[in-house]
Amino acid sequence: MQPQAPRQLVLLTVLTALCIGLQLSPRPPNVEFTSLIVFLVGAVFGISFGVSLAFLVMFVNGFLSPWGFAGFVLPFQVAGMVAVGIGGGLHGRASSGSHGARLCVETAVLGAFLTLVYDMVTNLGVAASYALTGMPLHLALASTFISGALFSVIHVVSNAAVFGVVFVPLSNALRRLSGGGENWKEESLLT
Amino acid sequence: MERRVFTYIALALLVWGISGTATAGYYFVQYRMYWNEYRHLSNLMEFVSLRVNILVTYGNGTRAWFNNTVLPINATAFTAILAVADVKYEDYGGDAGILVTSINGLAGDSTHGWFYWFWDAEGLEWVYQSYSCAARILHGGDTFAFTYQSFGITWPPPFSP
Numbered sequence: 001m002q003p004q005a006p007r008q009l010v011l012l013t014v015l016t017a018l019c020i021g022l023q024l025s026p027r028p029p030n031v032e033f034t035s036l037i038v039f040l041v042g043a044v045f046g047i048s049f050g051v052s053l054a055f056l057v058m059f060v061n062g063f064l065s066p067w068g069f070a071g072f073v074l075p076f077q078v079a080g081m082v083a084v085g086i087g088g089g090l091h092g093r094a095s096s097g098s099h100g101a102r103l104c105v106e107t108a109v110l111g112a113f114l115t116l117v118y119d120m121v122t123n124l125g126v127a128a129s130y131a132l133t134g135m136p137l138h139l140a141l142a143s144t145f146i147s148g149a150l151f152s153v154i155h156v157v158s159n160a161a162v163f164g165v166v167f168v169p170l171s172n173a174l175r176r177l178s179g180g181g182e183n184w185k186e187e188s189l190l191t
Numbered sequence: 192m193e194r195r196v197f198t199y200i201a202l203a204l205l206v207w208g209i210s211g212t213a214t215a216g217y218y219f220v221q222y223r224m225y226w227n228e229y230r231h232l233s234n235l236m237e238f239v240s241l242r243v244n245i246l247v248t249y250g251n252g253t254r255a256w257f258n259n260t261v262l263p264i265n266a267t268a269f270t271a272i273l274a275v276a277d278v279k280y281e282d283y284g285g286d287a288g289i290l291v292t293s294i295n296g297l298a299g300d301s302t303h304g305w306f307y308w309f310w311d312a313e314g315l316e317w318v319y320q321s322y323s324c325a326a327r328i329l330h331g332g333d334t335f336a337f338t339y340q341s342f343g344i345t346w347p348p349p350f351s352p
Contacts, residue, residue, distance in 0.1 A: 109199045112206045120209075146220050149213035156210055 008045065011178070012053055015041060019057040024066060030155040034061075035084045035115060036162050036170075042088025043095070043167075044174045050085030057081065072132070076125025080118035087114045104164045111163025112156045119152040120145075239264055243329050244310075245275055246336035249297055268307055268324035268335055288323025294337060303341055310334035 019034045034057055042050020058078040062070035070077055091110055095103055123144045130140035241264060245257040257275040269289050272278055279293035291305045292298055299305055307324050308317040310333075317336065320327060327335075 106199050109203045109206070113202045116206050116209060142216075145213055146216040149210075149217035153210050153214055156206060 007178075008049065011045075012049065012056070015053055016056045016060065019053070020060055020064065023057075023061050024064065028154075028158075030151045031158045032155075033162065034058075035081065035118065035159060036111070036166060038081055038085045039088035039091070039111065039114065039163065040167060040171055040174065042085040043092030044171055044178070046092070047086055047089030050088045051082050052085075054078070054081035054085035072129040073122060073125040076122050076128075080121035083117050083121065084114045087117075100168075104168055107167040108160045108164030111167070112160035115156045115159040116152070119148070119155055123148055123152075236261070241266065241329060241331035241333075243271055243332070244334040245271055246334070247272075247276060247294060248336060248338045249295075250303065250339035262329065266329050268320075268327040268329060270325075271329060271335075272307075272324065272337055289325040291324060291337065294339070297339055299339075303339060306338050306340060308336045308338065310336070 015037060019037050022033050022037075038050055038054045038057065041053050055078055058081045059074070062074035062077060087110060091107065095106065124141075126148075127137070127140040127144040130144065131137045135143075240261050242259045242261055243266075245260055247255045247257070260271065260275055262271055262274060266274075269280070269291070272291065272294065276294050277296065278291055279298065280289050280291045282289050291307075294305055307320050307327075309320055309327070310316075311318045312332075312334070320335075324337075329335075
């Protein structure tokens with residue numbers, strides 16, 4: 001096992017707990033920070049880390065969500081959040097030349113796009129669950145996308161704002177925090 | 192402009208387009224839903240209301256039609272004109288009933304006053320009403336007129352339907 005692995009495992013666990021805590025906390029409908037954290041982790045630690053966090057968070061959330069067991073929609077929620085993690089990883093690779101306001105705008109646009117992708121994938125899952133009950137698929141798709149439109153707009157706009165404002169300072173802080181031995185003093189806790 | 196900028200602009204426009212389309216669909220469905228509700232309520236209202244056509248002529252060639260005015264069942268010609276115009280009246284009580292003295296600021300004087308007529312749909316003519324407008328119970332589809340004219344009523348009335 002690589003020397004970084006235990007540290008990353010701890011980080012994955014802590015961030016998963018943070019995301020679940022945020023998911024369970026009272027908040028306006030469709031305003032959430034899980035996708036930001038998954039995107040951020042993907043950008044800072046790579047695609048595999050982002051995907052792992054996305055899978056773990058949405059899997060646990062599917063069982064503990066205040067809305068109840070996600071059931072048939074759970075794999076779609078996981079897939080949608082995995083897309084956010086992959087997007088974060090790709091953004092982390094591609095944004096090395098960007099900084100400042102431009103990076104904020106790029107991240108906001110990407111956040112809005114990935115949020116829309118997440119919403120569309122989960123709406124697809126809801127529509128599929130309707131279709132399983134006998135509703136024609138095209139009708140299930142139309143009713144799901146249209147009835148969820150306003151919630152989706154709230155989700156997209158709020159995430160665009162959150163990604164644009166929070167991502168850059170948070171990613172800088174996370175990079176410094178995980179910078180290696182100089183930040184992580186290897187000494188006994190019992191000093 | 193570099194390709195990367197175009198990519199992000201395209202992404203932003205894509206998000207805008209999809210979200211906008213979905214929102215437009217949402218509001219279209221809402222519109223259809225409320226329109227159907229409105230039609231349903233209108234149909235229900237037909238049982239507790241009626242529609243009449245009201246004409247007001249001011250004696251100088253000016254006419255105002257209030258077609259399809261919705262009134263509650265048991266409405267009278269008096270409550271109908273009250274619903275569409277600024278009316279002053281005197282209540283003489285008993286059989287004499289209410290007399291309209293002014294409509295929209297045009298008041299009667301020693302030579303002119305307000306009269307009301309009913310359209311006889313079978314005889315195809317205006318019929319002068321010699322009793323109080325408050326005594327005339329309306330029915331759905333009725334057409335009647337308030338005219339400002341000389342006390343010496345002449346036939347035909349100074350207007351046509």
